[in-house]
Amino acid sequence: QVQLVESGGGLVQPGGSLRLSCAASGSIFSPNTMGWYRQAPGKQRELVATMTSSSSIDYGDSVKGRFTISRDNAKNTVYLQMNMLKPEDTAAYYCRYLYTGFTGINKWGQGTLVTVSS
Numbered sequence: 001q002v003q004l005v006e007s008g009g010g011l012v013q014p015g016g017s018l019r020l021s022c023a024a025s026g027s028i029f030s031p032n033t034m035g036w037y038r039q040a041p042g043k044q045r046e047l048v049a050t051m052t053s054s055s056s057i058d059y060g061d062s063v064k065g066r067f068t069i070s071r072d073n074a075k076n077t078v079y080l081q082m083n084m085l086k087p088e089d090t091a092a093y094y095c096r097y098l099y100t101g102f103t104g105i106n107k108w109g110q111g112t113l114v115t116v117s118s
Contacts, residue, residue: 001026001027002024002025002026002027002028002097002105002107003024003025003026003107004022004023004024004095004096004097004107004108004109004110005022005023005025005109006020006021006022006093006094006095006109006110006111006112007020007021007022007112008020008021008080008112009093009112009113009114010113010114010115011115011117012085012114012115012116013085013116013117013118014085014086014087014116014117014118015084015085016085016116017081017082017083017084017085018082018085018114019079019080019081019082020036020079020080020082020093020095020112020114021077021078021079021080022034022036022077022078022079022095022109023075023076023077024076024077024078024097024107025076027103027105028076028097029099029101029103029105030053030073030099031052031053031054031099031101032052032053032097032098032099033050033051033052033053033096033097033098033099034050034051034053034071034076034078034095034096034097034098035047035048035049035050035051035058035069035078035095035096036048036049036050036069036078036080036093036094036095036096037093037094037096038089038091038092038093038094038114039091039092039094039111040088040090040091040092043091045094046060046062047059047060048060048063048067048080048093049063049067049068049069049080050069050096051069051070051071051078053071053073057069062088063082063089066082066083066084066085067080067081067082067083068080068081068083069081078095080093082114085114085116086116087116087117088116089114089116090114090115090116090117091113091114092111092112092113092114093111093112093113093114094108094109094110094111095108095109096108096109
């Protein structure tokens with residue numbers, strides 16, 4: 001079992017910044033991928049950013065140059081620094097832990113809401 005605890009969402013004005021955190025606990029195996037996806041009302045869930053335990057990173061096109069993902073493998077925690085936020089970044093942000101080894105674990109967090117509005 002893997003548990004994910006997300007934090008850091010909230011209300012921010014356009015152009016502002018927020019930092020999300022996601023801590024994983026339980027049966028953590030490596031190599032793995034942790035990251036963030038988001039879903040706005042009426043839209044499909046989309047990639048924001050992912051990072052493997054060996055530091056390979058992937059960003060969604062809409063956040064490149066504004067968001068930065070990082071992780072602390074010792075703490076099994078992934079972070080998302082979001083700068084220059086736009087109203088279209090408003091969404092529920094979900095943390096994901098993915099292990100594709102023998103046991104195959106794919107765990108989603110409960111989501112944290114980010115609202116960008118003046």
